[in-house]
Amino acid sequence: MQFHRAQTLDEALDLLGELGDDALVLAGGTDAVIQYLAGEIAPEAFVHIEGIEDLTTVSLNHRTTLGPLVTHRVLATDEVIGAVHPALAASARTVGGWQTQAVGTIGGNICNASPAADTVPPLLVADAYVTLASRRGRRRLALMDFFLDRRQTVMDPDEMLTAIDLDPLPRGSGEVYLKVGRRGAMEVALVGMAVRIGFAADGTVDSARIALCSVAPTPRRVPDAEKALIGSRLDGGVFDAAGEALRAAACPIDDARASASYRRRTLGGLLERAAIQCREAVTS
């Protein structure tokens, strides 16, 4: 096993260009090292990018741009980020424990393409895009189109994630991330749900975005559930219809952590809780 430490993005892209299939990017290593030790992956080389300063930046404009090396701890504790991306900050606070958050990066969370990646639903409701770079050039695509399957993405072996850009929370909107796990930390999400709702002055829902993780091989938006909320005042039977749409969109698995039926049955109640919290965030 070779270990390369890249100090600049150029160096990293050169290495990936040369090594291609044989190399794997290593950021915080909180996924990759565990998979390596468990024999699930066997790259011939790691390209360690954690020291590339340029990839740790955050810029807040009409779109927010995050470097892939922004850690969960920064997302969780930076007040400026938290003000415009409350759901993302909340999701970062649920990643593992403090140790994991200090080391793990948002880029790693995305590129690992786990069905349970906590930061992905908040990114999806913020209409996030990812920028991939290689020696061959750059491309920018919707995060929604990045995931192919569990641990599979559209990224080529010589490519690297270099930026994530997303919409800050508009005025009149609220957003939350709710995670179902048995304990208050160190939990792989049994269900993760991000909700961003925009309200008209009279309290009617005029936009809604709902994204889930841990209920399918890849995180996903649920347009039918979003439609069910739009135009409502979050009353009447909207949550029945929206909950039905969520359950229809979910195809969770049974595993050692929870049954598929449990994951499914939490969805309706979670959405109601999330939507009401969004409204409270706007009115308070």
Next chain:
Amino acid sequence: MTVTVGTSAPRSDGDAKVSGAAVFGVDFSLPGMVYAQLLRSPVAAGRLMSIATGTAVSMDGVHAVVTAAEVPNERTGIVLFDMPLFATDYITYEGEPLAAVVAETPEIAKAALGAIEFEIEEQEPVATPEQALAPGARLVHPGWATFATMGNLEWPRDGNIVSETVADPGDVDAVFETADLVVEDVYGAPRQYQAYLEPKMALATYEAGRFTIHVSHQFPFNVRDRVAQTLGVPKSAVRVIGHHIGGAFGAKLDLGLEAYAAFLARRTGRPVKMVNTRQEDLLTAPCRENAVVKIRSAVDSAGKILALDVDVVFDSGAYAIDAPYLTSIPMFVFGSVYRVGTARVATRAVYTNTAPTGAFRGVSGTYLVFALERHMDHIANELGVNRRDYRLQALMDDGDEMLNGQILSDASILREAFEVLEERAPWAELGKDPLCGVGMAAAVWLTNPAPGQATVKLNEDGTLGVITAATDNGSGAVTMGVRQIAAEGLGLSADQVVVTMPDTDTAGYDAGSQGSRTTHVVGRAAFEATAEVKNSVLKTAATMLEAAEEDLVVEHGEVHVTGDRSSRVTLAEVAATAMFTEGPIAATGSYTTPIPAFNPTCATGMLLPTWPTPTYHLHIAEVEVDPVTGNVIVLRYLVAQEVGKTINPQGVAGQIQGGVAQGLGYALWERLDIEGGKYVQRSLETYGLPLAVDVPDVEAVLLQHEASAGPYGAKGVAEPPIVPVAGAIANAVADAIGRPIDKIPITPEAVLDALEG
């Protein structure tokens, strides 16, 4: 007035453990050391058709590969001799050792394990006690009837039934006929993994006909005895040296890897080290047993329990270990807290094709108290009376008899526990918000009576040395308890006492850190030894000061004449003088708790006949249930615990906080499901230990009744705080949702099921 006892003196191993300097068993190494690993069965049940080691043996760096054919493979055990070193013809559980490899590095050993060729004809496992007891069930051990026992002891056992204990006064059915109300319940409890930080290890050498085994083990003398038994050598041929223990909780009381390491050290002539991987450890640890408790009460119109009928079946797994003792425990738990009238308590331990279960802090008590206390709530609710009042009228009183005929002379302490918690947190005010609930559970727990010894010597600088094989499994029983007790005897501070690590060659017998015995039993031995040392000090000092012994005071590291501090000598001067007059000052104390009187005919198969030095416990939990996720949030947790005498307040608080945390894990989060004889959760990631973020600060009130025979009146403290937790939590959750909870762990799914009715 005490100077050290009763203070939170820092533990002697604290700095080393915090800084990382402490050498735990897994950290210990010797020059020339080689590494051994076990080939473990991948199936739960089957016939081992063949095993070929040729390829593995010929690998570079491999020193030896052994199978059942090459080791002394007699079946042995602590009471029932049913366990061989390696499976021979048939396999009884996933993880059972089939062969061992010794190699220059762990990597080579692992590769060599992969090169052993074996063939197993898999069988349908006997996966549950229910299957094991079904008519015509396959016998887990076809040769069970031929298994020998310790001292040819006999008890009822039959086929898949490892042991059966039945207390039956004969009149129970007749009393049920007269009942106004019969309340009936069935409760289920899972396994629990001890989940210590340090996996099991052993490092053995063999020199000049003797084995030396380095361990981090709760019971070094048992390692000595069991290795001698397993390898067929005299006990004196085995020396066991204890190192710091990274947690144990009962899982490190019987043999783990020690006999393998010892055998392989003799075989290779090299120091042999073995360390379990976390997964091996989880799959093969002697977890707390899963069990089903059926309980039925006959109640009269006034609500009094006239008779109790209890049937307990627990899963011993593939081997007995301590199960024949544990079948006695239900009769103590069901007959020591509440007056239950006449009671029949029948308990069976059953073989299955799963990893053998064994001791875990609060052995069996956790689920037995859960069952009894859920049942008490059930009766109270059925009668429509306040659950606390219902318990109060049923509490036992001073002089009441337990089911074994043993008298509880101080049972009213439990009533005091109810009162002190009522003052702190009035029952009627708890659990009132929507989806909130409150529950309580009480218990009477024993202090293990088994023998111990301590030798105390006065060093020439006026400090004390204590030589004992008592082990500190992390609880502080030695590094705080025994040390402070010895210091107190000469009016010293705890840091003027050094206690040795265990070594079976140098220290007297010790029955291990189990059942909260160390402070009580070894503390008493140290107390007596120190008293004798003090007598020698007074004798020598009297000559030096030309004063009468009765006029002398020992304090602040010196001896002086009462009322005249100018006439004094230091302890160092006394020690130096004694050296060339009376000889060096030292004394040895020994203690074992006298066995209380009991009725030997009260039950059949009663290998554990009494409940010595009982302590009294009341726990109250307040919880909130999340109706969307089914999660339970513990809002508040209160404990009243009788400790006899607090030796170290911080130590006691730590044990109570830790015991409750471990009990919360058992009640709410930890999960070890069995499918087809195999564990479903196979790593700590899915197992779900309790976390600091989910465990509230436990509010503990200590009751001190200094009447016991322990040092300064101290009784066992550390084991019981786990015992009532599942009962208190389950009652609180049931109260919150208005539906019964009959199974632990209380999973979110079960809570949602119950909520939806």
